[in-house]
Every structure is written in structure tokens, then in C-alpha cells.
Amino acid sequence: MTANGDTLREAFTAGPPSPVTFEEPTAALINLVVYAVLSVVATGGLAVAYRWYFKQTVPEGVSGFIGVSVVALYINTTSLGVAVSNVSVDLFEPGVVFFNVVALSVAAVAAPVGRRLGDAVSSNLFSLAGLREFEGEVGTVVRSAGRVTTITLPDEIADMESYDPVTDETKAELAGKTLLFPRRLTVDELRSRLIERLKEDHAVGYVDVDVTANGTVEFLAVGSRAAGIGATIAPGSVAVAIRADPPNNASPGDTVQVWTTEETPERLTTGELRGVAGDTVTLAIDDDDAKLLSPTEEYRLLTMPAEPQADREFATLLRSVDETMGTVTIDAGSELVGLTPRALNATVVAIRPDGEKLMALPDRDRGFEAGETIYGLGRPDVLRGLEERAKAGGAEDAESETDEPAAS
Template sequence: MTGLAAFDTLLQSMGGLGSVLGIPVRSLVNAAGLAVLAFALGGGIGLVHRWYADQTVPEGLSVLVGLSGVALSLNTDFALAQVIDDQTAILALETAVFNVSVFLAAGLTAAAGGRAGDRLGAGTFALTGGDRVDREVSKVVRAVGRVVTVDLPDTEDIGDIEGYDPVPPETKAEFGGATLVFPRRLTVEELRKRLVERLKTDYGVGQVDLELDEDGVVEYLAVGSRESGIGPSLPPGTAAVPVRADPPHAARAGDVVQVFRPAAGESGPERVTTAEVRGSADDTVTLAVDEAEADAFDDTTRYRLATLPIAARADREFASLLRAAEETMGVATVAEGSPLVGVSLGGLAVSVAAVRPAEGAVEAIPSRTRTLAAGDTVYAVARPALLRRLEAAARGDADAEPPLADAAGRSD
């Protein structure tokens, strides 16, 4: 108010010129002050949004906040003018032009303030260590407890999963020792699932064996890769071979066919093998065959295919599904003194596909009430973490805890 009073005194000292210029100059000063207010409000919301969400503030939000402050200021001025000075020219042409001009200027300055506040926040919070935490959130956000961080083991402490191709060392180096950020209020199991998904999606890891303690700290981490393309859907012991052939009418992927090689003379076509169609494009057909028969094909012969009646291939279907799932199969032999002796199969937190006793035939899909004895070999399907516990308990390792069903929620 002191500045405006001094400005009015200066205009009065100018005489007639001051009275002519007083109204427009004063309006310009008021408009500039409201534009500065909009810039400050837009910059403030940009700074807060960068701190809270670590994202650029939407331009519409900064403009809305800036205009809200300007509108509140104008309404307060006009209300006081009516009550104190009994001025009723709110809807006068000069007032309308002034309001529209102020709102246009305030909208532009609020948008600029939002961008300035965002840049200030990005630079400030980066200095606090935000970029070192996977570029997801700043240290300020972590300090107020809205997220939880998980530190991964160093590269040399990350193991390989047996039965899967090893992950390249350079891939392990990308996430070895990294700190990943997740939302709070996740259970240990939810945190484990999200961490496994992050490793698979962000780093292209095919299989993850992960154990967390009750505080969410990584106790064990092993990874394995899975070949891309048709490889993961092929059962063990088979290979995919492309051949030149005319695919049978209506043949689809998964159909079983007999493969014939044209023979010279009157001997007729020669049967090469029985295969499974995996795909076709023009005159090229991809066949799944046993590895031992893959060398029987060449790229110069045009083969003939004959579709066979549909036959169930439970072994291949099971192997394909197993390789595409998170679970895998493990085998463990129960030793003397193992804590598994006397435990029923239904009490285990794994799916038992078969049991081979020390003497006798293999029992496929055994009853859940069957109890284990020393010498039994258990074929189980579960996540690698549970299989490692099963194998340790079967060997009778010290402090080994068998994966019991009542503890599955905590162990998973």
C-alpha cells in the first residue's frame, strides 16, 4: 500500500498529465502485479508436483491454479470497493476489458511459472539423489515414507538357475547392486511378484528365483534366460526345422504329419519321420522333430506332408506349458533322517507329479495322503525357491525347513 500511495502522490504532482495517465498506468501496475501472482502460483504448483510425483506438472493444472489466485484477488478487490467506496461500476466496459486482459496475461504467466517450477524442482531433487534410485522418485519422497526400496545383490552374488540358459554377464551387471522403488503397504509376496516382474520386463530375464525375508530384504537371487522365438514352446529333446513342402489342406500349428521324401524310380516316396507342424509361410513349413532326426532334412528337397489323425501328446503339451510357466520341475530323493520322512504329500507346498519308491514302480499322481519314506524319489513342480527347500530338506541339511503347505504363504 505504501508503494501505491507514493505512486498516487507522484501522479498528483504531475498535475493534469497525471490525472490523465493515472487510471491507465495504475491499471497496468495492477495487471502486472496479478500476472506476477499467477506466475508465482504456477511455479509453486510445478515445484510441488515435481516433488510429489516426480513428473512434469500438466500445463492445465498450473494455469488453473494461477487463474484461481487472480480470480480470488479480483473478487476481493471488487467486494471491498463496493462496501467501502460504494463503487458499483463492476460491469463497466473498462472493468470488463481490464479483467479479460488480466486473465489472458495471468494464464500465460501461470503456464510459464509451472514450467519454471518444474525445472527448479527437477534440478533441486536430482541433487538429493533422486536419479540414483532408478530415476523413479527423489530422496525427499522416500524420506517421507511413501515408497519402499529394495536393494538387489551385487553382480557376483546373483546366481544361475539350473536347467535354464545363463543370463549374459552384461545383463546381470545392469541390475546388479541396483535399488528399485515400489509403493508402500505391499505384502512380502506382493513385493516379490512385482520385483520378479520388473526384472523380467525391464531387463529381459526369462526366469527369476527370488527369496525375501520378512522385512523385504533380498536373501537369494538367481536368474535364467529363455530363448526367444519358437524355442520356449519346444519340449526338451526336440528341434524346429524349416523345410520346403506343400502344407496339407487345413493343416494348423500343432497338427501331426508324416514327412515323405520323393524317391526316384518306382519305389515311391520314402518316409522320413513323423513331425509336428509349428508354422508355415508359402512353401516353407516349420516342423518340430526329435533332435536325432534333425539332420535327416536338407534344403534342396521338396518334401510331402500327410496329416495324421489327431493324437494326444500329453508329454509334449506338459513340457511346453512347464517351460512357459513360472514353475519348473525338480527331483529330490529322501535320505535317512530327513525331516520329510513321515510327511504326507498333501502337507507339502509343492505339486507332486510322481513318487518312485526305493523298491517298486513309479506312482504317477500319488494320493495326497501318501506319506514319504526314506529312499523315495519325489518329482515335484513348484517355483525354484520351493524346490531348493525341498531338495535341502530331502538331503537332511542342517536347519533345512521343508516347504510345508501351512507355511506356503510365508515362504512364497
């Protein structure tokens, strides 16, 4: 008892521990393992909190900063305890500095591990516990073998036509991945939650998927949302950058007139202000007016009164929902010949007869003819089913073309 008491007394009176160096390999290895675990725990907890609050994966830079900061704070706290104690230690000794640099490097390497573990745990946990309860027998319930419904994504993931493709890394990460969902979901509910998971967890812009009553994914295609100014330029318009003195309080979206700066000013064109950087102004103007402007000349802009921009508001809204625009050309012998826009699940916003001008908002009781191009608005799977029906002898996609309205 006396020996044990002396040992405890020495431990409590020895003061703070001395800084660790590689002169003691065992102690150095133990401390590095502790720092790695500390970084993993900190970044994992951050990933869970970030997923819960923002519904997104925490950025790599933020998680790496937190993982390194936690270890650095621990090292600084320990060093401060040594500095104020009676122990005489040179904190700037090369061996101490070298060990601290290695410790921070280990924390930086361990941070991505904690980020991935925390995000993987939180995505499945919140999917099971944080979603709305099932209400009533609305449709066919997906058959589940256990307490949860498991969905395994196919090994081959296609690209959606007319959309920017996602990266190969994202498709490789999705291929064969198994996701967990609550049981007792209808096919439509499971499909909606699967699309939501893919968009939130993997930053996928568009998803086209077919899910059976057994919870099997028969088809999966993904696409990314168009980014940049090009996606918002209407046909027949171009974006140009000119040197100009932007009018006071002008902001992107304002309608402006472009005038020369000569003694007798002349109005050259009217466009939409898209961006300002110093004296460089980006405008969206008609294609034919682009030749009137010079990249070396300086112009003066005049702001026009505000006007409703319902078309632009609709385009902005369309980019944020599942529905999208697609075109389908009707083959001779297609089952769509003779049908009307009223008979389709997709919303027909325009028809272009073969060799003729575009007809916007056609009569809903007008019959389709072979060779016509349909401009439809609907979910990607609805448009895909419409493409199949437009082919000669194409069969109707039973799930895509139902009597239910497209989900918004």
C-alpha cells in the same frame, strides 16, 4: 527507448535466422546443446509413454530414431524458413552440411541418455502411483522408514540351476540397485512386486528371492526363459529339417505323415510340423525315426486330423507363469523320508524310485523313501526349500514351505 525500439524492429524484420556453421563457434556450440537437450526430452518422454502403455523399456533403436528425427525435423523446418525468405543462403554449402551432420550425431548420442532417464523415472513413478491399493491386514507388513519402502538388491546375484543364465551385464546392472515400492505392503506383496519389477524392467525370465519383514533381500537368483525350438522338444524326440512340399494350410503344431515320392508311396513316420521356409520343413519326430529321413531326398506331407494337445498347452502355460518344474533326490536321513506328497507345498507330479521306472501322478498318501527322485511343480523358492529339506539333516525353509498355496 528509441534505440531499444530500433533493435526490436530489426529483430522482427530480419527474417529467419541463417543456417549455423562452425565459422561462429559460440552460436554453433549453443545450437548443439539445444539439439542435445531436445533429443533427451523427446526420448525421455517416449520412454515414459512406452513404459506406461507396454510395461516395458522402449527399444534402443526406436528411441534413437525418435531422438534423431526430432532434431532433423527442427533443422529442416529452420532450413525451410530460410529457403522461403528473402535471405540468400546456400543450404548445401559444405559448412552447413557438416554442421547438420554433427548435430544429428549429437542427437544420436544424447538419445540413449534420455531413454535411460525416462525409463528410470517412469519405473519408479508407476510403481508408486499405478499399483493397487493395500487391502486389509492380510499378513506381516514390511516396516518402512518413510513414505515408501526401499529395497536394495544384494551385490552378489546367483544363477538359478536348470535355467539359462542371464547376461553378466544384466546382473551387474541389478547388483546393489535400490528400488522403491509403496509402503504398507505385506512380505508376500512386496516379494511379488519385486519379482514383477525385475521381469518387466530387466527382461528376467525367472526370479528366486527371499525378502524379510525388514525389507531386506537375503537371497536373489535370476534365470532367463529357454528360447528356441529345443525347449519344446520332448525327451525321446528330435527336430529334423527335410525337403518337402507342405500340405495346403498346414501350420506349426499340425500332425503330419511323411511319405516318399516314389511310384509306390511309403509312409515313413508321423511327426509334428514346427516350421516351414520354402520347401524346407522342420518336423519334431521320434528319435528312432530320424534315421529314416535323408536331408537330400524330397518327401510329401499329409496333414492328419486335428487332435487335442493338452500336454502342449500345459507346457506353453508353464513357460509363462512363475511356477516351474524341478527335481529333488532324497538323501538318507532326510526329513522327507516317510512324508507324503500331501504334506508338501510343491505339487508332486512324478516319483522315480531308485533304479526303477518313473511313477507319474503318484498317490498323495504314499510315503517318500531315501534315494527317490521327486518331480515337483512350484515356485522357484518353494523348490529351493524342498531341495534343502531333501538333504540329510536339512532344515525346513520356513518361508518357502508354508501352508499357503503357491502363487500362480
